Amino acid sequence: MHAVPWLDGGSIDPSASAQVRDLRRVPIHPDHWYPLAWSSEVRRGRALGVLFAGEPIVLARTESGTLFALEDRCAHRQVPLHAGVVEGDCIRCGYHGWTYDSTGRCVNVPYLGRERLPNGVRAYPCREVHGLIFVFPGDVALANARPLPALPSVANKAYKTRRFGRVVKCHYSFMHENLMDMNHQFLHRRQMGQMRARARGRRRGEGWLEVDYTFARKGKQPVGEALVFGASSKNGDQDDQDVMTVRTEYPYQTLQIRSGDGTLVMDLWIVYVPLDAAQRTNRTFGLLSIRRPGIPLALDLAWPLLVWFTERIFKEDRWIVELEQEAHDKQGADWNHEVFPVINELRDLLRNCGGRTVIALRKAGDTA
Amino acid sequence: MHAVPWLDGGSIDPSASAQVRDLRRVPIHPDHWYPLAWSSEVRRGRALGVLFAGEPIVLARTESGTLFALEDRCAHRQVPLHAGVVEGDCIRCGYHGWTYDSTGRCVNVPYLGRERLPNGVRAYPCREVHGLIFVFPGDVALANARPLPALPSVANKAYKTRRFGRVVKCHYSFMHENLMDMNHQFLHRRQMGQMRARARGRRRGEGWLEVDYTFARKGKQPVGEALVFGASSKNGDQDDQDVMTVRTEYPYQTLQIRSGDGTLVMDLWIVYVPLDAAQRTNRTFGLLSIRRPGIPLALDLAWPLLVWFTERIFKEDRWIVELEQEAHDKQGADWNHEVFPVINELRDLLRNCGGRTVIALRKAGDTA
């Protein structure tokens, strides 16, 4: 056992941190673009009901292909609009047929005169990029100024990208901490073998934080890992030349691996979208881009293995973060006793960038 | 789009209605006769546990056929009496054998002297009509004066009656509003085709409210509907001659269709009995009487289709009212934005006729 030199002794003071806001109750900040569905989930002429932190949102695609996002409840009797019908450029409630256009305006109540039409429902800015449907759930006035994530590797033909995701029953903060603390390789010992992560340095700025890691292997490298990440040149307790950088750029997270010559060989972009109002459940959207090797088709052939490998890893991560959430629910407070400075900084970042209060449901018509 | 002339503009004021009692929290009034089971559910020598607004009630039928209704818990250890045994004219708790007669008096504790018998349990007035077991859960002194529903078509051989029902997870008020607002034909567009309801007039009195509708068809009449209700003589956007009257006579509801010559061709009687204390779930009991046509057996042959048709309609209604209840639960208040005056009057009626407070559980022995 050896001391890791860059651990700063002063940052660990659980009694002081007990006074601060419980991170697991900090809502995600709504003034960002969040993917709420894959493009393929919303077919032409159909609607899909999704959730952002308890807010019901309907994504509708017209027959001509236009996409729009509205509050997912009829102003009349509050039933979800996604249970209705997409008709022309509008969506029609399935109960009494009230009709809304893509801006949320009520344009028809079959049994009421046009001059007496009620208020409509809220509309959300909505954009589609790289197979993801992004919605801006916060202050509409800020939407245009706020950039969508860039995702350069996804657009680059030198990379092959896997889209993946699923629902995980925990607060989004557990997900950020899981990925950023590479000391959790022990969790993946069956896939990864005995590896030790070494944190090599960290940087931070306004709204972001990143840390570099190298890895030392103890014992033999498993075949699966070698196929996915390439065989490591050395064995024994020597560090590999690859550098992994994990970055939280609020609210997104990336994990990039660069080889010794600086080539970006793996580029993961991931975000955890809270589903329920209490933000105890998130839907994860991930884009994992792998640089194609020199040999044509090699990556395509190895793809099923990569899928299997990442699914296994993700399954273990999900299992452990859900156990963390369960413990928090039972204990009613954040009892974590963090000793790793990167994670303590990450927690501060998530606290500072998070929303002020839990997002309240808005009464239909208030914003129309 | 056309203005419906009889809409009164003054009645729609959501800001004012925000002050009134939340209709979805108004308990049903207990001083009425409610069916709690079908006669066939309580066989001779057996007992059945049922619920009225969270109150457990046991219906027991002796071997000789007498029916009685008691509080469904033993005065001793509170276990349900329906888990016990009907013996002679009594019911015996299945745990330690305490025995109660049909008035709820404790007549035997096997290990205790008769002179020391404890108090018994509450008995409920109970009557059996047309295959339904009615119980009076309110003030016993009022039971005899309060009439049972008449149900003349059920007793009339000119009609064939279908008994139906199921559990619906919503407050009873959503059911009343669903049936009374015939503008919800849009919900049943797959069964009914494109129809438009026109409200033709409404009447009200002490404890009741009714509205007449005629229907205009747009496009072709589906075969199923034609078989059940008869082929409509005209097509196109012309009103049919049939008049439908929907009536809430607290706490029951009826829907009657009369042909152009005034013949009652369909007569539905329905009631929604709350099961749980919060009254978020109801058991529906319905009697649907259809006048037999001139041709013998025609109705019997069409019966399976009618069953299928009404089941489909009912399934859609259940689906939508449960979505309404879910929305209310999530929003914690009644955000409905009603524009149809009939429904606003119906809501007032249900509020005014409803119970004062949620029915409290009575401690065993308090009323004996």
Added chain:
Amino acid sequence: MHAVPWLDGGSIDPSASAQVRDLRRVPIHPDHWYPLAWSSEVRRGRALGVLFAGEPIVLARTESGTLFALEDRCAHRQVPLHAGVVEGDCIRCGYHGWTYDSTGRCVNVPYLGRERLPNGVRAYPCREVHGLIFVFPGDVALANARPLPALPSVANKAYKTRRFGRVVKCHYSFMHENLMDMNHQFLHRRQMGQMRARARGRRRGEGWLEVDYTFARKGKQPVGEALVFGASSKNGDQDDQDVMTVRTEYPYQTLQIRSGDGTLVMDLWIVYVPLDAAQRTNRTFGLLSIRRPGIPLALDLAWPLLVWFTERIFKEDRWIVELEQEAHDKQGADWNHEVFPVINELRDLLRNCGGRTVIALRKAGDTA
């Protein structure tokens, strides 16, 4: 019906008892040895997560066979240690690899220097007897002085012992009352036939209470019962010579049957261990010892029948006590109306011996 002479009239006063502490909310007292698992559930090199009144405890057995019990959550991120790995004499958290020895001390954090190791987790006294793993969840200082239960019949070759148990969804007090009140034979009428219990006398002391019963049969003895307990010499309404003694010696319970000549023919030891913090669920551990008859192998041959018979009885008991708990949950208070003095005394005993307040979760590290 006849008066049972030794019933004392003065003890039944529900209005007075309404003032006392609700027995169903009295936590079990932690200063006793409780079995938390069967020995066979914790194999070498493995760990098992168990619960005592909501407190998570991990039982770990090293490859060399040593057993230890720790608080079942890592001091770091609160995930259960039972999800980790037993390594040497230690247990290692499955997430970041923090390692604890059998006293709960944290002896390794792979990425931290030894001089900076954090506090560990709580350790529990732990002993293994007769195939049961006992843990002392209360004040550690009292553990050595407090005896483990003796269980002489289990160790005696003249008896054959059946180990049984399962989870029952009720407060432990319902279990004690169920077994001690033999007037509940009516519940087991299908297995036992028509029997009447007669309470023959009761004794009590500090922390214990016991009552003797004899049984009178009405009608024919079922074959199953005869095989298990022996054919009763007489039929008709005459008392059998066997005496059954039911004893609560807090927190354990025993039921012993002695034949006319004083031989102990059946010896049951049983305990109900609360699993959840609200103590609405318990895990029952039972040891049922039957004296081997003169004929070799007779008991072994009859064993499957005995298993079937006791399972049936236990199933009925579980069913009824869970109904009692459901009634209590619904009523929110103890409405029981007890008339049997033994049970009223038992309730006082359980109240007096019970814990003071609900056991609070301890924050990791508080006790290390």
